Amino acid sequence: MYGQESHTPLGQRGPAVWFRDRAGAWTAADRWPHLLEGWRKVQAYVALTKPRILLMLLFTALCAMLLAAKGWPGTRLTLGTLAGLALSSAGGAAFNMWYDRDIDAVMSRTRHRPLPAGQVSPAGALALSLVLLGASVLVLASWVNGLAALLSAAGYVYYALVYTVWLKRRTPQNIVIGGGAGAFPPLVGWAAVTGQLSLGAVWLFLIIFFWTPPHFWALALFKNADYVRAGVPMMPVVRGERAARFQSLIHAGLLLAVSATLPLVAPVGPLYLGISTVAGLAFLYSVYRMYREPDGRYLWARRTFACSLGYLPVVFLAVAASGM
Numbered sequence: 056m057y058g059q060e061s062h063t064p065l066g067q068r069g070p071a072v073w074f075r076d077r078a079g080a081w082t083a084a085d086r087w088p089h090l091l092e093g094w095r096k097v098q099a100y101v102a103l104t105k106p107r108i109l110l111m112l113l114f115t116a117l118c119a120m121l122l123a124a125k126g127w128p129g130t131r132l133t134l135g136t137l138a139g140l141a142l143s144s145a146g147g148a149a150f151n152m153w154y155d156r157d158i159d160a161v162m163s164r165t166r167h168r169p170l171p172a173g174q175v176s177p178a179g180a181l182a183l184s185l186v187l188l189g190a191s192v193l194v195l196a197s198w199v200n201g202l203a204a205l206l207s208a209a210g211y212v213y214y215a216l217v218y219t220v221w222l223k224r225r226t227p228q229n230i231v232i233g234g235g236a237g238a239f240p241p242l243v244g245w246a247a248v249t250g251q252l253s254l255g256a257v258w259l260f261l262i263i264f265f266w267t268p269p270h271f272w273a274l275a276l277f278k279n280a281d282y283v284r285a286g287v288p289m290m291p292v293v294r295g296e297r298a299a300r301f302q303s304l305i306h307a308g309l310l311l312a313v314s315a316t317l318p319l320v321a322p323v324g325p326l327y328l329g330i331s332t333v334a335g336l337a338f339l340y341s342v343y344r345m346y347r348e349p350d351g352r353y354l355w356a357r358r359t360f361a362c363s364l365g366y367l368p369v370v371f372l373a374v375a376a377s378g379m
């Protein structure tokens with residue numbers, strides 16, 4: 056190479072090294088094009104796993120473990136369970152992205168995902184999904200226990216096959232029934248600690264189960280055009296906004312009832328009851344305002360979606376605190 060090297064500005068294609076050629080003109084040469092390409096691929100594969108949702112799923116499992124163990128369940132068990140569950144949830148998300156690549160390409164919210172954007176091949180996404188599922192079963196069966204491995208694989212199957220393949224494009228009840236998939240993590244966490252399931256675990260499952268419809272329909276209301284374009288029969292598309300708003304209210308009411316009765320089936324105390332009641336009433340209020348909002352207005356729908364993202368960690372934190 057000729058000439059002296061200068062600092063490395065970030066160009067269109069990433070870090071470059073600038074040289075003066077023999078004639079004295081500045082020219083750029085990419086230093087790490089392959090490294091950069093590789094890094095972009097890794098980022099695309101990570102995006103296939105829906106990482107932010109994954110974190111919330113893991114958080115609910117961890118809180119269930121803390122309650123089931125009535126304290127810290129042990130570092131080895133905790134890491135093994137969260138690693139195994141992360142693998143199956145990530146695998147489920149990659150399967151969903153693989154199967155839904157056609158509709159993701161026509162929805163504004165999802166058209167930049169790795170498959171529609173052409174960053175990952177369909178075969179690559181499916182392969183990743185299956186490898187992750189296999190790795191999850193191996194990790195949980197060898198490191199935790201058979202029931203946790205079975206439940207985590209069942210969560211994958213529920214999300215991939217029952218929700219994504221079977222229900223999502225067929226019925227406006229897709230979220231109500233399919234929402235069960237995202238409620239599996241507390242079951243996995245509970246089974247990891249105790250080796251069995253109990254009513255307490257079922258109640259934690261039900262909290263996420265009843266939380267899911269208002270969480271999703273709030274978003275579907277203000278993203279309705281996307282689902283119409285993609286031909287996905289979400290509640291606001293098929294039954295109309297009124298039905299989606301009303302059904303959300305019903306589910307938020309059931310959510311409050313289930314969360315308020317957790318102390319009857321699990322060792323949670325007054326701190327939990329106080330926090331979950333305040334959070335539940337706040338969420339119910341938001342869903343009620345969304346219900347009262349006229350069609351075509353989405354201020355409270357947006358607020359309810361945001362509120363749903365705050366509600367779940369707060370309530371599960373209260374669950375975890377009861378176990379400590």
Ligand code: HEM
Nearest residue numbers: 107108111112115164230233234237238263267271274364
């Ligand atoms: C059938 C069940 C569910 C459906 C249909 C659903 C749907 C959605 C959708 C469409 C989004 C917007 C994502 C985006 O902007 O691209 C979202 C965001 C989110 N969901 Fe759900 N969800 C479900 C269940 C869950 C569950 C069980 C959890 C966790 C326990 C969860 C956690 C989250 C989080 C943390 C976000 C915000 C993350 C982000 O902005 O990427 N969801 N959900």
Ligand SMILES: CC(C)=CCC/C(C)=C/CC/C(C)=C/COP(=O)(O)OP(=O)(O)O
Nearest residue numbers: 108143144147151210211214236237239240
């Ligand atoms: C225990 C275990 C393995 C659970 C895995 C379950 C899992 C990843 C649940 C998440 C549910 C979810 C975010 C659905 C998104 O709906 P969508 O896929 O219709 O949303 P999209 O339009 O954003 O793709």
